[in-house]
Amino acid sequence: MKKLLNALLVALGASALGTAAAVTLVDRAHPMFNDLPWIGAAIAAFGAAQLPWARRGRARMVAAAASLLAAPIWMLSVGDSLGPLPARMVIFGVDGATWDVIDAEPLPAFHAMSVEGARGDLISMEPMFSPLLWTTIASGRPVSEHGVRGFHVHSDDCKVARWWDIAEASGDGVGLYKWLVDYPPRTFAHGGFWVPSWLAPTPETWPARLSAVKEVELANRLRRKAVGERGASLALAERLVDVGVRLSTLSRAAAWTVEERLTHPDEPRRNTAMQLIRGDIDRDVFIAQLYAEAPAVASLNYYATDGLAHLYWDRYAAGGGELRAAYRQADEILGELRRRLGPKGRILVVSDHGFKAMDGSGTAGQFLPLTERLSARISAEVVPVDVTRIGHKLVVGTPSPADAERVRAWASTFTDSAGKPFYKTGDFPDDPGSVALTLADEQITADRMKIERVGGDPLSDYVTLTATYTGTHEQRGVILAWGAGVTPGRLGAVPLLDAAPTLLAGGGLPAAEDMSGRARVWPELPRVATWDGLVPGLRFLGADDEGVNEDMLKALGYVDDGKPSPKP
Ligand SMILES: [Zn+2]
Structure with missing residues (x-):
């Protein structure tokens, strides 16, 4: 028995040392990788606990020495010294976000930036569908002009230029991460990246190495097509780490795998866990690519605040944690962007619509x-x-x-x-x-x-x-501008068509005469007549015949899921 214990102690000490060394190696290529200081502290505590016994046996001594060596090695790779993000402007799209929740919850980044920045209600338009609304926000044009209706839409269905087309035409690198109606992707002439949103039916991205992100989301769909194979998840994890996924995200995913096997969690717990893992991956990869590709203007869209609100608004109202967890994650992402942007950086937070309880009782x-x-x-x-x-x-x-x-x-x-x-x-x-x-x-x-x-x-x-969907969209969304050139204060009600001119002004880009809105925060540059001349020249990647991700439309309740009607 004692022999076994000694062997275990030595093994623990040695594996702590080995893991710390391995993490340090990964961290040299990817400085944000190790973000778990508590593991270093745990290793140190384990080593220290062996010390009083160290004189009584060599095993204890080896375990203590290895751990006490491993702990500082671990701690040295925690955190990073990457310096300010090179982006001029980051747009953070928080689908379905409402001030009603933000103001009622402890969300430090939102609250601090509401004081330091300029905030208002972004007033949405009908029909209140996210693909249509995000296209209006991106283009400054109403649906009658941009032509993106419903959910069965692709990049080339948009008849007008969107902000990323304008930024590219102005000579900027662009980072586009999950803005709706962005499938299929294309390349940007001056660098950057493009990761399509949840409507995308295939994992295509630009550059192609980022497709690991989409493969995780489309895992079920791809498995049905027999693409998945044994050992694939380890290889996928490796590719995720290569594009910026952090240790805390891997450990959250691993912890979830264990929890799922052991406790058979219910649907709300499962949905929330999946959304949060996805949110972590998105944050990790987006920020890593902001450093790696250094686009001048970039956007990250976050959807758990909408998806979990459709399903669990009643649970939120009753004190439940699902939707709160999504808002907390959005707040953490916002806080990290704020911390990492330089003094010249700007952030614009927008939501395409607000949220409320489903009508009727x-x-x-x-x-x-x-x-x-x-x-x-x-x-x-x-x-x-x-x-x-x-x-x-x-x-x-x-x-x-x-x-x-x-x-x-x-x-x-x-x-x-x-x-x-x-x-x-x-x-x-x-x-x-x-x-x-x-x-x-x-x-x-x-x-x-x-x-x-x-x-x-x-x-x-x-x-x-059915009582499956308890929340629904409403008109009052969120707009929050922060950073260089922002006068703190209230913007009041901001029409959705003002979002694009505001966003373009913040990015130092000219709006066009055919946009009916106006910039609400930063000064506008002289307008061009129209940007629509860019549209015929846009060339998208890949075969454009895969439809859209119907599974996601069904899960969110926009179309029937084909299952027999649930009992009321
Ligand atoms: Zn929605």
Whole structure:
């Protein structure tokens, strides 16, 4: 027994020394790698604990000596001395962020920057879909001009120039990290990087070595296509470390793997853990690439604040930790960007919309309108359409305003058993090609589900009883400008169309005459007539025939997931 213990102690001491040496080697190539000082402290404590026994046996002495040597080696590689980030401007997009949560939570970076910087409510536009809204923020143009509707959209569907096209044309390197409607990627003439967002169906990135990030997210999808193989996860971890993933992120992922095996965590815990690991990877890789590629202007978009809000707004309101963890992570990322940017650096935080509890209470809040059958009916009977759900509202994207009119006429003839129209129609002034549909009678009950028919089909083809999604988008988003040239204060209500001119002014880039908004923080440069001349020359990488990542659309509730309706 004593022999075994001695062998164990020596092994622990030796492996501490070996690990510290290995971590030091990785850290020399990637100075942000070792970010876990507590492990160094634990090694030192282990070594110190052996000291009182050291005289009684050689094993204790070896264990103590090895650990006490390993601890300072470990600590020397903790942290980095990289100096200020070379970027002029970093845009941090926090999808669905609302001041309602930020102001109520202990989020030190947001709170400090609210005082040091200029903040306001970014007022979103209808239809309130993230791909459309991020395109408006990037271009300063409404949907009727940029043409990005719904979710089945690719980079080349955008008919106008976006900020990264403008920065590139102005001679800057650009870092683009997960801005919606950025698949497929392309190269930037003056350097930088491009990692597409969650709609991307394949792991393509520029440069290609960054695709490890997307392979993690698309793991299930790729595995179905039999790309995954034994030993692949270790190789993937190695590639992630190569592009900037830190030790704390690897250890969080490893801890999650153990927890998953041992405790069989529930869905909220699982969703949150996956989102947080993804957020850590994004932060690590984005910041490492800011140093490595030194783009002048760069953006990082964060989506857990939206995804977890759709699912767990009720749990947040009741004190639950899922959404809070996402906001905390966003705050940590923001804090690190603030700390690492030089005195000339600037940060613009924007969200595409705010968030609130799903309308209605009791049974009124417990239903979802369905997309699949409706989309098939309209496409067969009127014109091909794309139907997407946002909370209790459906948005029918049609090819033209005239088609939208025909869909409205069709909806007035689509009646329930009593002969009354099943849907109320609405329109979107900024997007005349889309029609809004809400249920004329939102009091859906299990009894109605059993007996009623609409348009000749069972009611259950068009609506389901579920309490899965408890939060939904609302108009008041977030805008926060910080850094060089920012006068601290309140901006009040800022129209979404002001975001692009503000962002361009902050990046030292000229806006165009065809953008109707204005810069709200930094002074504008003289405008050019239009940047749209850049669009025909854009060449995207790879085959553009993979559609979009439908699994993500289903998980977020924008389209039906094809599973049988859950019980209310
Ligand atoms: Zn959302």
